[in-house]
Amino acid sequence: MSQSRPQTILFADVSGSTRLFETKGDQEARRLIAKVLGALTTVCQQHGGRVIKTIGDEVMCTFPAALNGVLAACDMQRKMGRDIDFVRDSLAVRIGLHHGDALEEADGDVYGDAVNTAARMASLAKREQIVTTAATYNSLSGKIPEARSLGKARVSGKLLPIEIVDLIWQEDTSGMTMVQSAIRLGDPTGGSNARLRLRHRANQIELTPTSQPFSMGREATNNLVIEADWVSRAHALIEFKRGHFMVADRSTNGTYVRIGDDDEIKVHRDELHLRKSGTISLGQSFGVNSGDVIYFDAD
Structure with a gap:
C-alpha cells in the first residue's frame, strides 16, 4: 500500500552524455557512465540515502532529511572533481534536489510533487552545479553550505514561480558572490518587475515572471504560430528562470538571436538570456527571414 511522507528527492545526471557517445x-561511453553512477550510488548510501533507480545517464535517490541530501549532493560533486579518471575524461554531473511530501509505493518507487519539483531543479542545473528550492535550503540548520539566489523558476503543477538557489559545494570559493542570509534567499521581490515585450507582425505580447512558458513554432498549439517549412512544430520556448527571460531552442534548424547591435547568435538545442532588445528568427538567419522576425524588448 502506498503512503505519503516527507523526504528529500535528488536527481543527478551525467552532463554532456550525448557528446560522450x-x-x-x-561501449566506452556506457562504461564511463556506469562508473559515474556507481560512484554517485556509493556517496548516496554513505549519507543514509537510497537509490530508487537509474535511468540511462541519471540516478534518482531519496534521503530522510534535507541535510542528508544536500551534503550528499556536495560530496557527489567533489567526488567528480577529485577522481582522476573522471577528471581525465572531463566527466561532470548536474544535480537537482527538493524536500517535500512524496508518495512511496510498495515496490519502493516514489511519486508526487516533491519528485516533480526535484526533477525540475535538475533540469535547471548546469554542469558541476547543484540547484535546489529556497524552501529546502531555508529548512537547513547547523553547518551548511552557502548558496546563491538564482531568482525564480516555474515548476509544473505550481501556480506561481518558486525561488531557487545554487549550492556552493566548492571548497575554494574565492571570487564568488555568496548569499548567506536565508531572509535574502526568500525575498519575494527578486525579479518581480521584469518584463519582456514581444512583437511579431500585428501581434504584441508582454511576458512577466509569472507568465506561463511561451511556445513558438509551426504547430497550432503554440502561443505564437509561424507557418514556414524551416520552422519546427515545437521550435522554441521563452521562459523566466534564474531571474532572467531565457529562450530555449528545441528545433532542427536552430533559433537565431541578435541582441542590440551584436552579431547574430545561432542557438541550437541550447538556451540564451534575452537582454536589452533585439530580434529572434526561427529556423533561418535574420537576413533571410526578415518577414517573420520576432522583436523583443526586455526590462
Missing part, C-alpha cells in the same frame, strides 16, 4: 563510442 559521439567521442568515445557506445
